[in-house]
Amino acid sequence: MLGNSFGRMFRVTACGESYGDALVAIIDGCPAGLEISDGEIQMELDARRPGTSPLDSPRQETDQVHIFAGVLNGVTTGAPLGLIIYNVDRHDIHVKQYFDVKDLVRPGHAEYTHMIKYGQFADWCGAGRASGRETCMRVAAGAVAKKILAKQGIEVLGHTCECMGIKSKPLSFEDIKAHYRKNHINCADPEAAKKMIERVLVIKDEGDTAGGAVEVIAHGVPAGLGEPVFDKINATLAHALMSIGAVRGVEFGAGFGVSNMKGSECNDIPYVDEDGKVRFRTNRAGGIEGGITNGEDIMIRIAVKPTPTVSIDQQTVNMATMQNQKLSAITRRDPTVTARLVAVAEAMVRLTILDHLMMWRGYDAIQNIEHPWR
Numbered sequence: 001m002l003g004n005s006f007g008r009m010f011r012v013t014a015c016g017e018s019y020g021d022a023l024v025a026i027i028d029g030c031p032a033g034l035e036i037s038d039g040e041i042q043m044e045l046d047a048r049r050p051g052t053s054p055l056d057s058p059r060q061e062t063d064q065v066h067i068f069a070g071v072l073n074g075v076t077t078g079a080p081l082g083l084i085i086y087n088v089d090r091h092d093i094h095v096k097q098y099f100d101v102k103d104l105v106r107p108g109h110a111e112y113t114h115m116i117k118y119g120q121f122a123d124w125c126g127a128g129r130a131s132g133r134e135t136c137m138r139v140a141a142g143a144v145a146k147k148i149l150a151k152q153g154i155e156v157l158g159h160t161c162e163c164m165g166i167k168s169k170p171l172s173f174e175d176i177k178a179h180y181r182k183n184h185i186n187c188a189d190p191e192a193a194k195k196m197i198e199r200v201l202v203i204k205d206e207g208d209t210a211g212g213a214v215e216v217i218a219h220g221v222p223a224g225l226g227e228p229v230f231d232k233i234n235a236t237l238a239h240a241l242m243s244i245g246a247v248r249g250v251e252f253g254a255g256f257g258v259s260n261m262k263g264s265e266c267n268d269i270p271y272v273d274e275d276g277k278v279r280f281r282t283n284r285a286g287g288i289e290g291g292i293t294n295g296e297d298i299m300i301r302i303a304v305k306p307t308p309t310v311s312i313d314q315q316t317v318n319m320a321t322m323q324n325q326k327l328s329a330i331t332r333r334d335p336t337v338t339a340r341l342v343a344v345a346e347a348m349v350r351l352t353i354l355d356h357l358m359m360w361r362g363y364d365a366i367q368n369i370e371h372p373w374r
Contacts, residue, residue, distance in 0.1 A: 001118075001129065006240065007351060009358040010148075012141040018126030018133040019090045019098075025083045025137040027144060029358065030070065032078030036144060041065045041083065044143035045136060047343040050334070053184040055200055057334045060089045061133075065140050083140045087133075090126075097331050098125045103320035104327050108308025110245075115319055132245055132337060135344045142347020145354040152357065154220045156350050158342045159188040161301065163196040163212035164203070173219045173297055186339040204335035207311030212338030216300045216345050218353055221287065223295035224364070225356040232291025233298075233356050240348035241302050246337050247345075249303035253286025268296075300349065304341055309333040 005013040009029045016023030042065055050057040069082030102124035105112045110130035114122040123129065149156070157176050161168045168189035179188040185200070187193035200210045226233030238250045258266050261284075268280040268289075280296055287298035309329050316327045334340065 006243070007355040009362070010145065010351065010355045012138075012351060014134065014137040014141070016085075016087075016134060016137065017123055017128045018087075018131030019095060019128075020087060022084050022086045023134065023137045024085075025141045027070070027081040027083070027141055030076050030078070030081045030144060031148065032076055034076040034144075034148065035074055036067065036071065036076060036081075036147060037074055038065055038067055040147065041067070041140050041143040044139050044146065044343060044347070045085075047181060047186075048136060048139050048340045050340070053339075054204070055184050055197065055335050055339055057332050059332050062088055063136055081144065083137065085136055085140065094332070095125055101327065103318050104325060105317045105319060106308065106327065106329070107314050107316060108305075112317075112319075126331075130245065135244065135341075138244075138351075139343050139347045142343075142350045145347070145350040149350055149354055149357075152220075152222075154218065154353060154357075156216065156218045156346050156353070158186075158214055158216035158346045158349075160186050160193075160196065160338050160342060161213050161215040163187075163336065163338055164199050164210050166192055166195045166199060168192040168215075171215075173217045176215075176217060184339060185336075186342045200336050209307035209310055209333065210336040210338070211306040212304045212336055214302050214304060214338060214342050214345050216298075216302070216349050218287070218298035218300075218349055221293050221295070221298055221353060222357075223293050225353065225360050226288065226292040228291050232288070233293060233352070234286075234288045234291060236356070237298075237300065237349060237352050240352045241300070241345060244302075244341065244344055244348065246304050246307075246341060247302050248305050251301050252288060253299050254284040255286075255301060258284070298349075298353075300345075302345060304336075304338045307333045307335070307337050 004015060005011060011028040012025055014025045045063045045065055049063045051060045063085055065083055065085050068084050070076055070079045109127055114130060157180060159176050168187055171188055176188040179190060183193040185193050185196045187196055203210045234252050241247055241250050266284055268282045268285050270278050270280050273279045283296045283299060287293055287296040309331055311329055314327050316325055318325045
């Protein structure tokens with residue numbers, strides 16, 4: 001299996017499965033001298049941990065992280081940083097539930113494509129590496145990136161902006177910060193959050209699941225990050241976010257709304273502010289022009305699909321007999337993954353921005369061009 005590493009200068013490699021012994025992340029490029037503790041990383045992991053609300057999977061994983069390499073007396077040494085989380089809620093009854101349907105293609109899951117790619121060796125237990133369980137290592141690595149970015153004045157915050165047609169009102173970065181992680185659905189609009197939660201619980205009682213959308217804002221990102229062609233920062237951010245299993249779409253700034261705009265309506269008009277810096281009067285570009293950050297907030301929205309496991313009978317295929325068959329799902333699931341996915345999306349944005357920041361700072365130091373407008 002390829003594709004388990006992300007980043008160039010701040011590079012994260014992860015491994016581990018849904019019902020394996022543990023999940024591990026190795027971070028290359030973590031600078032020396034950074035004070036970091038298990039507890040700081042744990043704060044982020046707790047935001048995506050299952051079993052904490054009626055909107056979560058009942059799976060009781062503690063997600064207790066431990067830094068096992070790359071630190072000495074609580075400070076990074078410059079060596080690769082090693083993080084580990086042990087799976088603790090993987091009982092025989094749950095394994096048997098997966099074993100009983102291991103030859104069936106669960107609609108919306110990765111069984112069929114994994115069977116095609118890995119044959120009889122594909123991991124059938126809890127979707128293996130295709131499970132959302134793997135995202136806890138993204139969050140763990142993202143927590144390290146968060147601390148480094150904070151020293152550069154960069155903050156990344158996300159929230160649920162839509163769920164089953166219920167939308168939050170337009171919110172600024174400060175609005176999101178004021179109501180950050182204040183409710184089970186992780187929506188920074190309290191009134192919309194209440195309606196979203198009520199709607200998801202009704203859908204849960206029906207045996208079904210709910211989709212949603214997450215907005216992520218990166219604040220304090222300097223102009224100049226990103227490369228103009230294949231490695232545009234919006235391209236790598238899209239790569240990062242689309243690598244999350246439940247994400248089905250990404251848009252920046254005005255997003256698909258630009259399809260109904262004139263050029264004069266879409267353009268962000270620049271001006272010189274009272275501090276002598278170039279700013280933009282609007283942010284329809286989402287903080288990125290030509291694949292390079294322009295100094296405004298990076299504005300991203302992602303579409304999150306409903307959890308594919310439902311308690312409603314569905315038709316499927318038995319790959320062992322090659323016969324059509326009925327599937328009755330009985331395994332644990334989230335009524336919506338949207339709330340827990342907020343922390344994962346934040347982590348992937350942080351990893352991407354830090355990686356680009358490190359590349360840009362290194363390149364800029366070598367080319368040594370004077371920038372009087374900076």
